[in-house]
Amino acid sequence: TLSFVPGIEKLVRLIGAPVVTARIQNADRVYPRWAQKVRKGRVHFEFDPPVQFERKTPPEEILAYIRERTTLTPENSRNWPVTGKNLALGLTNIVYACPSCGGLESLVEDKSKIACTACERAWELDTSNQLNSLDGGTSLTVTEAMHKAQARFAQTWLQDTARYEAEGIIMESEPLSLMDQSDVDGVEIATGRLQLTETELRMIDSETQWSLPLSDLRLVSVEMTRKLWLTTQDKVFEPIMPKESVLKWLHAIQHWKAAAES
DSSP states (O other): OOOOOTTHHHHHHHHOOOBOOEEEETHHHHSOTTOSSOOEEOOEEEEOOOBOOOTTSOHHHHHHHHHHHHOOOTTTOOOOOEEOSOTTTTGGGTOOBOTTTOOBTOEEEETTEEEETTTOOEEEEOTTSEEEESSSSOOEEHHHHHHHHHHHHTTTOOSOHHHHHHHOOOEEOOSEEEEEOSSSSOEEEEEEEEEEOSSEEEEESOSSOOEEEGGGOSEEEEETTTEEEEEOSSOEEEEEOSSSOHHHHHHHHHHHHHHHHO
16 A cells, blocks of 8 residues: 555545545455556455544544555455466566665566576566565565565665765666656657756756756656656656656655755
């Protein structure tokens, strides 16, 4: 379960309408977050009776109720059999570092398998979202692999320590297109590589100069699996990344924006 949008408990109190919480069982297997295609299997919806909160109800009590009634974990979920092919395609978007050696963007997908080009460890993904070791190493769930990747990255929050110390570059992307998605029809405004520094995001190798101070960012989010949205007060920008993990960029930008504001 992802984090809630900040202020959801205040919205509940403001509107005053009854709250109906729900859970979708087995969806993590039928249509996992990274999947490019839906697998075949049963999905079960559960709805709770409406609950009416008074305006004087403490916000933390409302938030605790919503979190408890909507949170699912592998331990408390109901599961049914699922079938599918090419299960690992898209997986490196969320497991962006090797769970064995920590190599950033070192994992390569091959149908239902992933392998690390740095340490040569390999795993095969099954329909229960378990990564089974193919070389005698450690097997683990996708959730465990995702948390390992994030923990490895969080040790430095840097793509290349030497480059950061020499040039102040925290991250640099693959070649991409930068879109202005503020209107219904998105407009390409630059092409090149996206760089992150301690103070800004900027495009390089581009005929069009573009930069965005981290202080101007109101929200950074990942939508529909691979859409990285950079939202200011009046604009929404989207760097279209062909292969690189947008979740890695989300975590990095969130960290360095918070660091700049502290």
